[in-house]
Amino acid sequence: MKKDTSHTIKRAQRFPVILISEGLLVGAVGGLIVLLYRVALTYAGIWLEKILSYVRGNPLRIAAWFAVLMLMAFIVGRLVKWEPMISGSGIPQVEGEVTGKLAQNWKKVLPAKFIGGFLCLFGGLSLGREGPSIQLGAMTGQGISRLLDRGKTEEKYLMTCGASAGLAAAFHAPLAGMMFALEEIHKGFSMSILISVMTASVTADYISSYIIGLDPVFQFRLDYVLPQSYYWMLILLGAILGVMGAFYNWAMLKAQDLYKKPKFLNETTRLMIAFAAAGVLGLLMPSVLGSGHELIVSLTNGEMVLGLVVLTFIVKFIFSAVSFGSGAPGGIFFPLLILGAMIGGIFAMTGVQFFGLDPVYINNFVLLAMAGYFTAIVRAPITGIILLFEMSGSVSQMLSLAIVSVTAYIIATLLKSEPIYESLLDRILKSHKKNQAGIKGSSQKVLSNFVIMNGSVLEEKMVQDITWPDNCLLVALERGGKELIPKGRTKLMAGDTLTTMTDERDAGYVHDKMEKLCYTSF
Incomplete structure (x- = not known):
């Protein structure tokens, strides 16, 4: 399906309803994948403890265990070479893609990150499950978006939903999953994204809690409030x-x-x-x-x-x-x-x-x-x-x-x-030459929202007086819950939410330029 300008705008008008059902789907699938990853890491820890007890004090067994460790390092190294985007936490990669600066392939990242993360924790490396869980959730969102043939704007929202679901399932923390996805990954708030992310996060937490229980991750007593x-x-x-x-x-x-x-x-x-x-x-x-x-x-x-x-x-x-x-x-x-x-x-x-x-x-x-x-x-x-x-x-x-x-x-x-x-x-952007291979040549349109902060260069300025980023179209302005059609003499105010449209290949550049306009005073 061709994702032209009119299609993108018409579909965006129905986002508040569409994204709730899609957030539910992403939360359910992403939550199950992350729950499986969490259970796998639990077994990895149990097996590691048993292996160390078995080899301790026996030089031959110790040597055999080190050989196994080198084999695991070799396998993980090959996975990282096959798909460099699985290296490290995974959170920066998700941030980069949501802002249009990176491209990942969910078909490669999902299996490689799952297996690589499991082997690293099985080997005993001092790493956590939350970064991979967020990346696994986000890639689930990307996969569902592409299987359903959604546009790039919708895909970014579904990736944010998946990231939220990943953290919620990993830590039994649905509110934190929602806030992290909005505060760190998406870096913005709107009713469409807020409701869909909340739906995904709660769904993933419900599935996780139903299967492994409601106990908090840290179970230690706080008997008194600090005076x-x-x-x-x-x-x-x-x-x-x-x-x-x-x-x-x-x-x-x-x-x-x-x-x-x-x-x-x-x-x-x-x-x-x-x-x-x-x-x-x-x-x-x-x-x-x-x-x-x-x-x-x-x-x-x-x-x-x-x-x-x-x-x-x-x-x-x-x-x-x-x-x-x-x-x-x-x-x-x-x-x-x-x-x-x-x-x-x-x-x-x-x-x-x-x-x-x-x-x-x-x-x-x-x-x-x-x-x-x-x-x-x-x-x-x-x-x-x-x-x-x-x-x-x-x-x-x-x-x-x-x-x-x-x-x-x-x-x-x-x-x-x-x-x-x-x-x-x-x-990552420097080492991967901004990894634009998957983005160049794309003609899909991407919608992005930006809120004008107090004291920014846009406040009290008319639309016609602003030097907008190249290849960027201002398509909507929301003020006090009402949508306005931005015209040349429309005066911008703090708290206004601007909706811009650009080609997918320019999304990263436009995102950075618009953030500077909306959030800085120079």
Whole structure:
């Protein structure tokens, strides 16, 4: 079917209804795929633990296990070479495609990311399930869009729905899935996308909960709400998390650079280093392997002393950099939450020793630090706050979560630390030459929405006075819930939602130009 201008506009007018049913479909299929991935990783962790118990103390068995690790590294390396888009988290790749800067092939990404992510966690690499889950969900949305022969505008919405469903199913966090998809992936709000994303997220969470239960991911008790007399410690903790978050971003990017320097290292040999490190740590310090969920259990149950928490944090941090820097298919989302929990534990234990903090509040600081560390690294504070209260099942810490998250956000911003996923996307665009092979020559039209912010260059200007991006048509303007036809003398106001149309091949360029016009004052 030809997706010309009239077809695109007419279909967009029915989006509020169309996208609800399609969001339901994407949520159901994406939720099932991510649930299967989550179950597979659970078995990977169980099998890894049994293997390490079996080989420990026997040199011959240890040698055999290292041979298996090298074989897994070789297989994952071949998968990454076959489909480079599965490397790393997957979240930057989804962001890039939704904004029109990258092209992925769902038929290759789905199987390669699933198998590659499974093997990496089976090998013990310090990676998470959330990034791959979001990419698997988004690729499900893309696949359904193409099987149903939808246009590119609709495909972007369905990919956002899939990303939301992926996070919801991975973490039993439907609200966080919805907010992350809108705040980080789509980077915009409209009623059409909001309702469809909510539908997909809730559907995926329902399926996941029906099969594996309603228990939150982090099951530790918070017996007391933190008294306001301790709130000065929240500011200090937020500042520390802001600094540590900026350092984390620098370290992860530096690890990628170090892997790329030696000319003899390729996709496979880089992974062999990471898998070998996992093998060594599996014998010496198995607690740091995998995503690290058991570390939270040990920490919050009071089974770790301060010195052990510090050592575990340092080893886990370095191992996470070694794992992620290798280009292995896996996320940084869950491991960074574990590292944040370690920082919160160190901070609280130090507070008990030196500032008279009551030990019953240690778990409060563990939870608060996870949200603050996530915010400092990803720069998505709303998602961080919602995610942590959904994952912990506790809503009593909202004010404390907000204070720590906002402080960490401010400090990381003052340190000029770029959000990690934006930095990773920039690197992908450079290394893949903007990967326009799948986009060039396409004549499909793409609609995009942008909201004019207070103080932007568009505010109080007439349409005819603006230098609009090349190959971009302003087709609609929404103000106060009413749609206006933009004319040359129409004065733009803060809060207006602009709808633009462009060719698919120009979508990335137009997106960046329109964001600058709508969100900046120069």
